[in-house]
Amino acid sequence: MTNTTSFDWRPFLLRWSGEWSDSLSDDETRSAKDEAARRARWLGFPPASEERIAAMEERLGRRMPPSYREFLKVSDGWQHAGGFIWLLAGTTDACWHNNESGLADVFEEYLDDDAGPDERREVDVWRRGLQLDVESDITHVLLDPEDVDGDGEWAVYTWASWRAAPPERYANFAEFMRGMYQEFHGLRARPADGEPEFANDTTRELDALVEQARLDALRGDWERAGHALDEAKEYGRPRAVGLGDQIRRLLGRTYMVYFEGVVTDPQYAPELLPALVAEHAAHSYRDDSTLMFHLGRAGDDVVSLAYATLEQVRNGTYRYTAAGAFGEAVERARELARWGSTDGAWRTLMDALPAWQPLGPDLLAPLGWVADPLLGPLLTPERGRELLSTPRGGQTGEAPIRSAGLDPDNLTWLADPEHHDDLTSYRFVLVEGVEPEDLPGRLADGNETALGDPMTSHEARHRLLRGQREFSSYDDKALMAIGRAGTRWSFAFDSDPAHFAPHRFVSPAAAAGAGTRAVVVWSGLRTWRGEPFFHLSVAQGGAEQYTFTYADGELRRTGEIPQALDPDRFFGSREEGTEAERSLLEAMTREFGVHLPRHAITNGRLHTFTTRSWTRPPGNGETYAVISTNWDTSH
Missing domain, CATH: 3.40.1580.10 (SMI1/KNR4-like)
Known part of the structure; x- marks a missing residue:
């Protein structure tokens, strides 16, 4: 002021x-x-x-x-x-x-x-x-x-x-x-044809301010740089908006961020176009006129690249690449992210960031990765600040404070409604000593063992329903996301399971545990679909070792259950809800040494597949319904 x-x-x-x-x-x-x-x-x-x-x-x-x-x-x-x-x-x-x-x-x-x-x-x-x-x-x-x-x-x-x-x-x-x-x-600031160049002491001072802001940003002093660029932006200085938008986008701000004056430059388009295109794709339905408007007077090569990138983003096939050591880190980070290790993926990118080199003087940071379906979900405002605080592009400065990881090293976050109100019922399978890509062979048959492309749970369910015309009341095939659950375990997770029917439920633990150990959990202690329930089954070498099911206020158990997981400790007083769930998950974390990646499951993209049915076939005299539709289930 x-x-x-x-x-x-x-x-x-x-x-x-x-x-x-x-x-x-x-x-x-x-x-x-x-x-x-x-x-x-x-x-x-x-x-x-x-x-x-x-x-x-x-x-x-x-x-x-x-x-x-x-x-x-x-x-x-x-x-x-x-x-x-x-x-x-x-x-x-x-x-x-x-x-x-x-x-x-x-x-x-x-x-x-x-x-x-x-x-x-x-x-x-x-x-x-x-x-x-x-x-x-x-x-x-x-x-x-x-x-x-x-x-x-x-x-x-x-x-x-x-x-x-x-x-x-x-x-x-x-x-x-x-x-x-x-x-x-x-x-x-941008004189029309025939007008004199608008250059004076003020513009020269502001342009020097912009150049200093560029160097400050590369050294990690993004806040100082941002203030300077905002001031120059008010005066319409040509570089200020494009540079400032890069800072804003990494802080998670997307409103009115178009990388003006930079995104249409073929030198910078490969890095900036994906970020612009991804935001457009997320908020448009096949109307691309606004995207072309923001590209302004871009040449044919940039427009063609924009359309090609837009198609890849919409199809989920866009893949960010970069040169040198940072590019190699990008590949490692993508591999970690696709199996759920989003914290590890982020650390891999940040450790390599000082080696990153800009495509030209008007690029402040790598940005194309925010459009990558696997890497984009890694970004949070806190992580954006860490990236911006990291010296890069040949500049030196103080190392930033590392942002906190997003994944707890436990299972108890599943009982925390503060982070995911909609995750009131879920089921998962843990298998020891097996890679994630091997889980479909243990839990599915035939063509259903093929892994789907990494998708959010919403995208995966939308694709599963697309074209489906028949639904059976006995058929309970789970759509499960897979990844790593620790150094020795892999997981398959279903965030939206069907209704739990104890008298028809068949645990997949034995099939999953062939030649190893497998754990199956199905929790609905906070579900709105009927009475609260919880199931645990553990198999070793293809045979169930022990199980218990709490449903309808009653406990049923088989086998010799370890004391740490004895259901009487959690349901002895028939106490239901979040506290019993949290205590059980905490005990399982200690018993098996496992964790599930919260950020990957709730915000990221993971490979998926469809399991065998979790319910037994109907017996003699049992009836069931099969519903056939002729309407489009994809909407």
Whole structure:
């Protein structure tokens, strides 16, 4: 915010006037007033005397706010405030608006009954505000005598219907004028054909600021860089937006992030296009006109690359690649991520990041990986800050504080509804000494042993239902995601199992445990689908060792159950719910030395397959239903 008590108006206004004059072409047609201002290199007017200001205040019945008063002492009014206000009021022209525009009535129509003070203020300012716009492109400028800070400054509100945006608020008149100066710069930053190059002391200072921000960002000082780039962006400096958007995207901010001025450059498109395309694909349904709009005047090669990348992103086949040692780390990270080790994948990328080299001077960090279906889910705002804090691209700096891992080294997170309210029922199989890709051979038959591409649980279920026309009440084939559950174990996990029917349930533990050990869990202690239940079965060498099932308030068990897992410890008092579930999962973590990767299961993409049915076939005299449909189940 501008410090209005020490703001020096005269040098600021002189610089503005000189830069405005120099921005005009010699053969441009202009009014006599503009030509006089150009020759004089002064957009203002003679200063207002104290007597003249006092007379204005007497006429209006209010003492003017400090920054507007000090401005009037230097110039009694102003021409070309920004690009759309041609004449700003001085002591003679300032007047109470008194809703002359009718905007108070217009804005009042949109107020809800429970509108707060800020919304009410935006309506009433049109009745009580002091109007400063004298000549403009339908742009209103009002000082609000009721929106006053501790220094006696009045807020300024501006509004133009053609901007299709709410009124913009400035803390005081000095802030407003600084904003208009920035707007003037932003409109001149890219001169049209025939206009003189817009270069002056201010642009040179800002461009030097941008270059320093680029180096700061590569050294890991992204916060300093971000502030500098934001300031330069307000002045429309060409590189500031594209560089700043890279920081914003890695912090998880995607709104209005288009990598302007960089993404259309063939040198940078391979790294930036995927991030832009992935965000577009996530929020559009085959309407690609907005994507092409943001690519602006991109050449045919960039447009072709954009369409090709878009198809890959939508099909889930986009694969990020990079050069050198960082590229090798990308391949290792992808392999870790596809089996659920998202924390390990992230550490692999971060350990190699100092070796990363940008494709050119306007690239601050690797970005294409956020579109990769396996690597993209690794990003969180905290991890984005770690990446941005890591020196890279040949620069040196302090090593960043490592971001915390996302995966607990236990099973108990499954009992924590804070992280996943919808995971009230789940089932999983753990197999010791077996690679994840070998699980389908133990739990499925025939063509169903083939692994699907890594997908989120939602995507996998959507694809499973696509084209399915028949559903049996006895058929309970589980769609399971697979990965590693520790150094010696693999897992298959179903986050949305069918209804648990104890009298028909057949545990897959024996089949899964052929030649090794297998553990099966099915929990519904927090389910809304009937009574709470929990099942555990453990097999060794293809035969069940022990099982227990808690359902309908009763316990059934077989075999010799280890004391640590004795169900009486957890259900002896028939206590149900989260505490019993948490205690059981904690005991299993210790007993088997296993964990499940929370982030990969809830947010990542994993290979999936469909198991054999978890229920037995119907017996003699038992009835069941088969539902056939002819409607499209993919929607």
